[in-house]
Amino acid sequence: ADIGLPGGGKFQDVDHTFQTGALPANRIPQISVQTPGNLTPNPGVELLSLFNTSTTPNPLEAVVTDLQGNVIWYYDVNPNPTTTSVLAPFPIKLMPNGHMLVNIVNGDLREIDLAGNTIRDLTWAELNSRLAAAGFSLGAVYINHDIAMLPNGHLILLVSHTKDFTDLPGYPGTTSVIGDALVDLDKNWNPVWVWDTFDHLDVNRHPRGLPDWTHGNAVIYSADDGSLLYSS
Numbered sequence: 001a002d003i004g005l006p007g008g009g010k011f012q013d014v015d016h017t018f019q020t021g022a023l024p025a026n027r028i029p030q031i032s033v034q035t036p037g038n039l040t041p042n043p044g045v046e047l048l049s050l051f052n053t054s055t056t057p058n059p060l061e062a063v064v065t066d067l068q069g070n071v072i073w074y075y076d077v078n079p080n081p082t083t084t085s086v087l088a089p090f091p092i093k094l095m096p097n098g099h100m101l102v103n104i105v106n107g108d109l110r111e112i113d114l115a116g117n118t119i120r121d122l123t124w125a126e127l128n129s130r131l132a133a134a135g136f137s138l139g140a141v142y143i144n145h146d147i148a149m150l151p152n153g154h155l156i157l158l159v160s161h162t163k164d165f166t167d168l169p170g171y172p173g174t175t176s177v178i179g180d181a182l183v184d185l186d187k188n189w190n191p192v193w194v195w196d197t198f199d200h201l202d203v204n205r206h207p208r209g210l211p212d213w214t215h216g217n218a219v220i221y222s223a224d225d226g227s228l229l230y231s232s
Contacts, residue, residue: 023071026057031069041067051088051105052078062089062102075116077104091146101155103143109157109189122189127159131183136194138181148221148228154192156228157183158219162211163198171210177203180216180232197232 001013029050035041050061058081064073078087090105099119102110108123124140131138140159148156162176179201184193197214206213218231 023060023074027060028071029059029061029063031065031071033067033069043067045072047092047094049089049091051090062092062100073114075100075102075112077102077107090144093147093149095149101147101149103147105144106142109143109147120189124159127157127183127191130189131191131194134191136191138183138194138196140181140183141178145216146218148219150221151223153187155185155189156219156221157185158216158230159183160216165203168210169204175210177211177213178215179203180214180230182219182228182230195228 003011003013005011029048031048044067046065046067048063048065050059050063052059052061058078060071060074061077062075063071066072075089075092077089081087087107088105089102092100092102095101095111098114100112100114102112104110108121109127110121111119113119124142127143128139131140138159138161140161143157143159146158150156159181160178161181162178165171165175165177167173168175168177179197181197182195183191186192197216201214203213208215214232216230216232218229220229220231221227222229
């Protein structure tokens with residue numbers, strides 16, 4: 001418990017532990033931990049965002065382990081998998097309020113509490129509807145790879161979308177190029193700002209080739225100057 005006192009002070013209770021029910025053995029990820037020599041690992045827990053393409057035995061993909069690799073918390077992203085649904089936490093992050101923020105591949109953006117209850121949920125289709133309502137001409141294909149949480153409670157989403165080009169050098173005909181955009185969501189998850197690679201970068205500079213042009217992997221907020229660092 002973390003208690004805020006009327007005068008502004010804070011009181012932290014001691015840690016409490018409780019025993020949960022057993023997990024199906026065939027759904028527990030096979031994890032091994034090695035500690036070289038007599039080194040002591042940093043204290044804490046490990047938050048893992050795993051990816052699985054098999055429907056059997058469908059191991060858990062959003063898990064927290066202790067330093068010995070034992071699963072101590074999980075969120076069942078894909079309880080009923082099918083051969084046509086590939087769902088994975090991509091990524092999952094701890095929010096300042098103690099909830100988890102889960103971006104589900106081929107699914108949606110979801111805030112959950114530690115019991116796994118959905119607090120709020122945003123599909124990419126609803127995101128596109130909100131972008132259009134806010135006057136942004138951006139149609140996200142999916143939310144991917146990373147989310148940055150800002151000090152003011154906003155979220156920066158890394159999304160992918162496509163734009164058609166005709167007869168690019170080395171690519172005759174029409175090429176549907178996949179680029180990235182950053183979308184700033186306010187506290188109510190409504191878009192208030194957009195930055196688009198197609199507006200600022202040269203589509204003819206593509207070290208990885210086309211159509212997967214920028215392939216963004218990370219966005220990080222720099223508290224020193226209020227900038228965003230985008231890795232592509």
